[in-house]
Amino acid sequence: MNEDDDARLAKAAMKSLHVPAPESLVADLKRLARKPAPSLWERLRVYAEGDSAWAYGAGAAFAAAGVGVILLRAAPERPAAPGVAERPALRIEAAPPQALADLWSDDDGGDNDEI
């Protein structure tokens, strides 16, 4: 037997094994293919409403961010520790006039304590 005979026999075997798909399955597949894809908002709504892991993860991240913001805002801004200069310090008496001028910024003129 040569190679051409092998191919022919294999083709015949495949043909005999072929079973047509059921009509109902074909119809379902066609219906699904014709159905328009859901919009982005629709998919988001489904995610948000559902009990999916995504929804729980997003909720946890939102809560963590909220707590982080509250903690950052509540952290007291302490004045510099006495006698300790964190950044390089220069004596005012030796400062050039321009360095002194650069210290001032626009202000609202308010008369309040620091929050």
Added chain:
Amino acid sequence: MTRYKLAVLLVLAALPLQAKPRTARPGADALILKALAGPATGYAAVERVQVFLPGKKPKALKVNVTALPSGRVRREVLPLRKKAASLVEVRDPERPEAGLARLRSVYAISVSTGGVVAKRKTWKLELRLKSGVLRRAWWVDRDSGLLMKRETYRDDGTLRRRERIVKLELPAPAPASFKLAPVAGPWSPEGFAFAGGGGGTRRFTNGLESYEVAEAGGKLVVTGDLAEDDAARVLEAHGK
């Protein structure tokens, strides 16, 4: 009069007896001495200095103030740019009696209730020129004597400058000493530095305001943006 009315009257009459007694208003001299001496403990504060130039937007800067129980004060002005060096000055307090004598020579002083500054109850001192013009107002902490707020006014009554403690920790832990010591040399108001001179004139500035010390007719004269008591102290310092 029924018994009921009599009882109500008695209750009303007794109410003032239950009221908290008011703190007696201190005398102006005693209060100034207390303010010039400063608190007996160390403290840490954030001070906001505002300057109101006519026809311009107000300008401000922030100062971190720390003080030792001895009265030595370290003032650190933080620059706007994060990496820039901060500017520091260290000063010892003047003898309170000398400060009082100078203020008394320039101003008539009165005391009134000052309200609350940085959550501290204060007395208010009004310092008026002999002409009646209000030049300065000081708010002094009732307990410690710390100067919580200072305002300086122009001749027309408009606000020229405000220095206010906006955050205070008193008492605060203090080191034995600061790294820097006070600079020897003629006194200048807080934040001012020598900016140059010539021809017998010396100019000082804080970057926004300035004053000059000049010699005219064999006498020293101070001109510029200073209240009368500061000008007098500058003259004393340069005359030494």
